[in-house]
Amino acid sequence: MLIKTGLRGVLRNKRRTLLTMLAISLALATLVLMNAFMDGTNHSMFEKIVENSGHIQLYAPGYYDESRTLPTDIAIGDLEATLETVGGVEGVVDTTAQIRFGGMVLHGGDDMGGFFIGVEPEGAARINNLDEKVIDGEYFAPGDEDVCLVGKRMAELMKLEVGDPLTVVTQTAYGALTAMDFTVKGIVYTLNPMIDEGGLILDLEDVQRHLELPNAATAILVVGSDMDNTIELRDRLLATLNPDGPPVIPEEGEIALTTEADDDLPLFAGDTIGGFEIPDEETASPTRSGFEGYTWQELSATIIELTDFKNQAMDIIRGIMIILAAAMIANTMLTNVFERTREIGVLMAMGARGRQIITLFLTEAVFLGLLGSLVGVALGAGVSLILAEVGIDMGSDVSSMISIPFDNVLYPLVEFNGIVQTFMLGVVMSLIAGLYPAVKAARLQPTKALRYL
């Protein structure tokens, strides 16, 4: 009966109930929409990151710390065998190798600094979907030699078109200056700002030849079965690739060599081992034995930190919205208590105990919250689903503007768990918001309540 009275009590002042429900519904709908928008943003961003970087990247020891300078003299050697070993590790779905380096691009009297990647055409198509990102011209084909794909913005800046020749000036892995001539085979728009703004994509074989890195690469991209659980796979990979434990990263000026008699390593240029003299730094092999590995989360730590910061900012906004909705419920319930003070007195006169009065008013608050939350999450989920279907055009080139890989059309992501959590949040918020008015009602003095007009 108390619950029945509470439920019917909600309908006593229909306009007030409607307004309160509207406030709760709008707050909850906005929360669902915000969650879908945020999840969609994060999902799109992380998908793009993973598409560009794979789940895990393997380098020669010491490469990661120097990666900003795009070194080609810290490379993984014996690439074919390494790729075979990596591919055999449990949980590895796919692999591909890259050589990343920097230099200048020259074309028709113009020059521009650039970021260059040598890729395995098939692997890059499988893992990076690179073949789908060609917006003009064509993707690599078997038998191609010295052709390249140019980032969209770079092509615009250097007035490069398909078929145009260009020259890349860089250093070989041994530090010698070299110039390479390529023909533009296609223009790409990858949503990776580094490539789109100033990138050239080349065939790995061409790069290996020009940079004197035969059967070597600076990075191996590994794709596992689950983008969220990458640490276990990384550890498994490193355990397989470094059977003797983590490799020693050579200090500057040292060249680490691995031989069967390497107990006294590291050795220095000029030292002799087994009758052979250690070559000086200029002619030392750019490949290193041993591996280091990083997950995509570690490689994108700054972006993930930014995302966490963004999530925290959104949490504050969510909190404010919840507090506003709770204040609305509390206000409605307090008004109900004031309006029904005399009725509370009558209930007390009939023997109602404090707990029963609290139950009565909490029922009303929770019912308001339930209805409001239900309508709110339904509304929010409905709008989110429609937007998830049609997408939200964020305008052109968002990724370049924010320097983060990001799809220009955002698709909100509607997650069932998120909707349930928002709904529960609405109900719990209503319960908490209704508690104070309910306790206030229960604490009324019966004689004062009965005198209330």
Next chain:
Amino acid sequence: MNEKTVLELRGVSKSYPLGRLRVGALSDVNLSVQRGEFAALVGPSGSGKTTLLNLIGCLDLPDEGTIYLAGEEMQDASKRQRALIRGRHIGFIFQTFNLIPVLTAKENVEYPLILGGHYHRAKGSELKELRERPAKLLTELGLEEYINRKPDDMSGGQRQRVAIARSLVSKPDIVLADEPTANLDTKTSTEIMNLLLEFNRKHDSTFLLATHDPLVLDFARRVVTLVDGSVAKDEVTAETEVANVN
């Protein structure tokens, strides 16, 4: 205090704060009410009628003195115990009916049974009788057709009859009525008083009615007059049980 005594007040006093002062509302009131009495409590405004009803109804506690209701001393009862006493031993009728507007007549009458935990304690045939009691009472009060109507669809007299049914449904030891006819016309007031008297006779229910209405006095068999917080007169006006006079 004999076994027919429903209510007994011994030396009851009550005052209320007014700024820094305390204003006496009741002073050394002694009163005894026997089962089956139909008594009126009269007096000018401010004489202490409502204060006395509040104390008897366990809605408030006296500053001094003792109140016994159905043999239980109420002075030391906790808030929860007083709520239980109200739910089990006392029925209330108010001047403005005070029905719950969102409930039907039957649900309104049923409410004290739920709040007082009567349904919880009853079993078998007793529970069945309890469940049937609200409708039966309303029928007895001539409201058979209004059982499922809400208060807004009823006249003042009909509402007061629902309130009477509500006050009697838990078979309380005493029904306290505060100006039960104040909001009714003479004809309806007479009907209501006749109904109360009928219940008093048929069910041996005990009534204590605080009133200004001379019509109520015509029905009362005992009239207790309060002046300035004290019992000034306590007279038997018709055939009744013996009353203790202050």
